[in-house]
Amino acid sequence: MxxxxxxxxxxxxxxxxxxxxxxxxxxxxxxxxxxxxxxxxxxxxxxxVTTSTSVIVDKSSDGDFLRIDFNFSFPALSCEFASVDVSDVLGTNRLNLTKTVRKFTIDSNLRPTGYEFQSRPATNVIKHDEKVDEESLEGAFVFTSDNFDKYAHQFPITAVNFYAPWCYWSQRLRPSWEKAAKIIRERYDPEMDGRIFLGKVDCTQEADLCRRHHIQGYPSIRIFRKGSDIRSDHGHHEHESYYGDRDTDSLVQTMENLIASLPSESQKLALEDKLNVENAKRAAPSAGGCRIEGYVRVKKVPGNLIVSARSDAHSFDASQMNMSHVVHHLSFGRKLTPRAMSDLKRLIPYIGNSHDRLNGLSFINERDLGANITEYLLLIAGCIDLHASMEHYLQIVKTEVITRKDYQLVEEYEYTAHSSVAHSLHIPVARFHLELSPMQVLITEQQKSFxxxxxxxxxxxxxxxxxxxxxxxxxxxxxxxxxxxxxxxxx
Missing domain, CATH: 1.10.287 (Helix Hairpins)
Known part of the structure; x- marks a missing residue:
């Protein structure tokens, strides 16, 4: 030592x-x-932070169903007939979803024109007269573009049947409407009484008049009230649509109730009967467009999300249907919490921007046209003949990111989109074809140890x-x- x-x-x-x-x-x-x-x-x-990426079999924590959030604007599809449907390869076919879907009327510039459009309640098959009385087939006054405004402002109540001669439902309504018009004219002479007036408009002859009142399905029964039918800035009359039974007795009773409602609203409520007129009449759309927003849940199998014009008691002229639309928002999966949303913004470089690929894009049914308001006006005015569906093919894959913050899991669905115009003999629709991948992308954040x-x-x-x-x-x-x-x- x-x-x-x-x-x-x-x-x-x-x-x-x-x-x-x-x-x-x-x-x-x-x-x-x-x-x-x-x-x-x-x-x-x-x-x-560094990341590692792997592809694994989809082990989603959100179950067997996928939520789809959407917000679409259709400048030429009326909220009166706009329907959201879903279907898949397993046989699921749900039509006209209303529980989680809201509709708002818009004008050709995509601006809202009023409150939320209330869809009519589900009803049974609309009743028509079984027997046709040939002697009563001429009872309603014939309206034209030249005389419509005159009579619509002359009588306290004007009921109009907008029809097309080729329409099956218009043909079934015709005898009842003519007979009801004859009965009401005998009871309430327009010259002596003058409280109500019934007429009809042939939309094949008066296309401009029907377009001005946003008639997209035949027949459409509209009720105009004097004093409330002044044209607004959007160029329409305030009026109601009738959705009740179409037999003679129901039509006559409805007109009687309308007349009874003239003195005061309290008398109207007192005289309503079992026909439940308030459910049969609802405010008609004040413009020809519709903004549709909400969400649906679909199975995680190939399927379709379809927006179309649908009615069980109306006919549509396919050559006049225009399914041009703007996609304001389209996303898949559960809605993220604010914390997860902040993480998502930080993780954008990892997952890209394909989770909102269609957001803000416009789609019209003519390849040679761009997507601006002037062209929308041309389409809606009928200057362009459109008979085509808009098809969107979406391939969807799930991406999960395991963050370093308490091992938090961020789930996001990305998709590719290809759009095209499909011509057919059927009613045009806007169809979103959904193809979900059985695989998912797993991104894991990694950080060096201390x-x-x-x-x-x-x-x-x-x-x-x-x-x-x-x-x-x-x-x-x-x-x-x-x-x-x-x-x-x-x-």
Whole structure:
């Protein structure tokens, strides 16, 4: 032990480590700056997050159903007939969903024109007269573009049947409407009484008049009230639509109740009968467009989300249907919490922007046209003949990100979209074909451990110190050698 201590005391510290020099001071400063720089780089790498990506079989935590949130605007589809349907390859076929879907009337510029459109309640098959009385087939007044405004403002109540001669439902309504008009005219002579007036409009002959009142399905029974039918800034009459039974007795009773409602609203309520007129009449759409928003739940199998014009008691002219639309929002999966949404914004570089690929895009039924308001006006005005469906093919894949914050799981559905125009003989629709992938992408955030960070910091300090020592030793010995050479020359 004594020998070891003696050997240590005999150790001699190199002179280059004990002698101060200007070069040594400069080298020390450079070494210190190098340590600080490398430490900063290591700290930045420690605080940064790396990701690893893998593809696995879909093990979704949200079950066997997928939620679809949407917000579409159809400038030329009336809320009166707009229907949201879903179907899939397993045989599911749900029509006219209303529980989670809301509709708002809009004008051709996509601006809202009123309150939420209330869909009529589900009813049984509408009743018609079984027997046709040929003698009563001419009882309703024929309206034209020239005389419509005159009579609509002349009588307190004007009921109009907008029809098309080729329509099956218009043909079934015709005898009942004509007979009811004849009965009402005999009871309430327009010249003597003047409280109510019944008429009809042939939409194949008066296309402009029907378009002005946003008639998209035949027959459409509209009720105009004097004093409330003033044209608004959007160019329409305030009026109601009748959705009740179409037999003669029901029509006559409805007209009687309308007449009874003229003195006061209280009398109207007192005279309503079992026909439940309030359920049969609802405000008609004040514009020809509709904004549809809400959500649906579908099975995770190939299927379709369809927006179309649908009615069990109306006919549609396919050549006049225009399914041009704007996709304001379309997303899949559960709605994210605010915390998950903040993480999603941070994780956008990992998952991309394909989760909202269609958002804000416009689709019209003519390849040569762009998507602006002027072209919408041309389409709605009937200057372009459209008989086509808009088809969207969506391939959907789920992406899960396991974050480093308490192992939080962020779920997002990404999709690719391809759109096209499909011509057919059927009623045009806007169809979203859904193809869900059985695989999912799993992205895991990874961060270096603190022990790895400390080890690298120690390695930086030791490495820089060693390199600086070697450099100082070489520099010091070089200077000494040069001094010796100079001394040798002098002697």
């Amino acid at each position: 004594v020998k070891i201590v003696t050997d240590i005391l005999k150790l001699k510290i190199p002179r280059d480590l004990t002698e101060a020099s200007l070069s040594g001071a400069g080298l020390s400063i450079v070494a210190a700056l190098a340590m600080v720089f490398l430490f900063g780089m290591e700290l930045s790498e420690y605080l940064s 022990s790895h960070f400390i080890t690298n910091v120690c390695a930086i300090i030791g490495g820089v110190f060693t390199v600086a020592g070697i450099a100082e030793s070489i520099l010091h010995n070089t200077i000494r050698l040069m001094k010796k050479v100079e001394l040798g020359k002098n002697f």
